[in-house]
Amino acid sequence: MVATLPDNCPPTDARPVDQRFLRFVSGTLSVGDVPDKLDWVLPHENAKSTYYGRIEDCSCHAHSLFSNPADIDVARKFVPMFRKKRVAALTITQSMGVVAHTPARIGRSHHSWWPAPADLVPTASVIA
Amino acid sequence: MSVLPQGTPLGNLELEEVFLDYDGPKLFSARSATGQRYVAVAVDEDDGGRPIFLYLPVSAERYLAIRSGLLSLREALLEPEGSVFVYGHAMSIDGIALTLLEAREIPDDWLPDEDAFLNVPTATQAHFEPAELSHRADGEVRSLLALRLDRPDLMRTEYPLRDLKDLLEDVQEAVHADSG
Numbered sequence: 300m301v302a303t304l305p306d307n308c309p310p311t312d313a314r315p316v317d318q319r320f321l322r323f324v325s326g327t328l329s330v331g332d333v334p335d336k337l338d339w340v341l342p343h344e345n346a347k348s349t350y351y352g353r354i355e356d357c358s359c360h361a362h363s364l365f366s367n368p369a370d371i372d373v374a375r376k377f378v379p380m381f382r383k384k385r386v387a388a389l390t391i392t393q394s395m396g397v398v399a400h401t402p403a404r405i406g407r408s409h410h411s412w413w414p415a416p417a418d419l420v421p422t423a424s425v426i427a
Numbered sequence: 428m429s430v431l432p433q434g435t436p437l438g439n440l441e442l443e444e445v446f447l448d449y450d451g452p453k454l455f456s457a458r459s460a461t462g463q464r465y466v467a468v469a470v471d472e473d474d475g476g477r478p479i480f481l482y483l484p485v486s487a488e489r490y491l492a493i494r495s496g497l498l499s500l501r502e503a504l505l506e507p508e509g510s511v512f513v514y515g516h517a518m519s520i521d522g523i524a525l526t527l528l529e530a531r532e533i534p535d536d537w538l539p540d541e542d543a544f545l546n547v548p549t550a551t552q553a554h555f556e557p558a559e560l561s562h563r564a565d566g567e568v569r570s571l572l573a574l575r576l577d578r579p580d581l582m583r584t585e586y587p588l589r590d591l592k593d594l595l596e597d598v599q600e601a602v603h604a605d606s607g
Contacts, residue, residue: 323449342450347477349430349451363449376540377446377500378453380469380478404446404547405454 302343302417308357309413312400315393320364320410321371323384324425332425334387339420360413364391364398367408371427374406389423431457431467435525437482438463444494446545453478454500456490464490466503470537481528481537484509495583496546500539505530551583574598 324338342350343359350359365371375381391398396415403409414421430452431440438459447454453469464485469478481504485493489508492498507530557573564571576586576594 345450347472347475349478353430358448374447374449374453377543377545378449378469379537379539380453380471381449382536383471403448404444404545406447406449409447409449 302354302360304360304413304417305355305357308360309397309411310357310399313397313411313413314399315396316398317390317392318366318398319388319390320366320398320412321368321426322362322364322387322389322423323371323374323381324387324423326383326385328385328387328425330385330425330427332385334423334425336418336420338387338423339414339418341414341417358401358411360417361399361411362414364410364412365406365408366410370406370408377405385425386427387423388426389421391421395419395421432525437465437525440465446547451478456494457482466490466493466500468500468539481533483507491549491551491583494545494547495549495551496544497583498544499541500543500545501541504533504538546582548582549584551585572598572602 322334322338324334328334339362340348341360341362342348343352343354343356345351350356353359365374371381371386391412394415396413396419398410398412401409401411431442433439438461440457440459442452443456443458443464445452445455452467455467457465457467459465464487465482466485467480467482470481471479473479483504484507485503486508489498489503493500493503555573560571560573574594578586578590
């Protein structure tokens with residue numbers, strides 16, 4: 300079931316884009332694999348996530364992405380959990396929803412992607 | 428509704444500052460209702476794929492040292508202020524697992540890299556108010572001089588004493604020259 304977005308969500312600075320991004324995916328995958336829908340469960344729907352059930356929070360309806368490969372290394376440097384993850388590359392196009400730049404204190408190239416439809420599984424490929 | 432553990436020996440936690448939110452907070456500070464502050468970092472996943480966090484209790488001074496980059500995250504975890512170190516899940520679907528851990532027991536692959544310094548600009552000294560200087564000068568019936576020093580590479584509102592030496596000598600000379 301696809302949840303209804305909260306009011307004023309996505310934010311007004313979220314835009315359609317044609318841009319390449321990187322995402323942490325399951326560590327059981329291998330280079331060249333295509334991540335399946337389990338790697339594209341929104342935080343509010345993901346029982347493994349700290350944000351599970353937070354349908355009122357707009358950010359929980361978005362996937363986290365990095366645009367700068369260097370931030371993958373930064374995230375791994377600070378957060379050991381990410382060292383066991385693989386990295387997939389994907390290109391978000393204008394028909395796939397909207398993206399906002401949501402920089403983190405560490406990981407300035409962090410973006411949030413609100414997919415359309417919400418359960419969209421993009422074509423991605425594990426690169427590292 | 429808090430996304431962090433509630434009703435555990437950690438206290439009822441609220442997010443304070445998130446340093447990395449990636450599909451949820453992965454590196455952040457939190458405070459309990461009684462004011463205990465923690466720095467928390469996701470270090471692994473359990474068999475069900477749920478994140479495991481280390482929660483490091485920190486004093487106000489230790490937190491400023493970590494935040495400003497005086498102390499690396501790794502050093503902070505290996506040299507905790509107290510004898511008790513705690514880790515647990517930041518979720519409660521299947522109940523919260525919470526275990527005490529001594530620093531020496533932290534697996535190496537749960538530690539951030541040695542160069543993991545947050546380097547967030549941080550006020551480590553009390554904020555200076557020019558009006559207070561004027562008030563003090565009036566009270567002491569003497570002239571007081573305030574210097575504002577900005578060094579872009581410093582994340583703390585303190586200045587290394589060695590670096591101040593030449594500067595203060597120059598200021599003293601300028602004051603003498605002006606008053607002479």
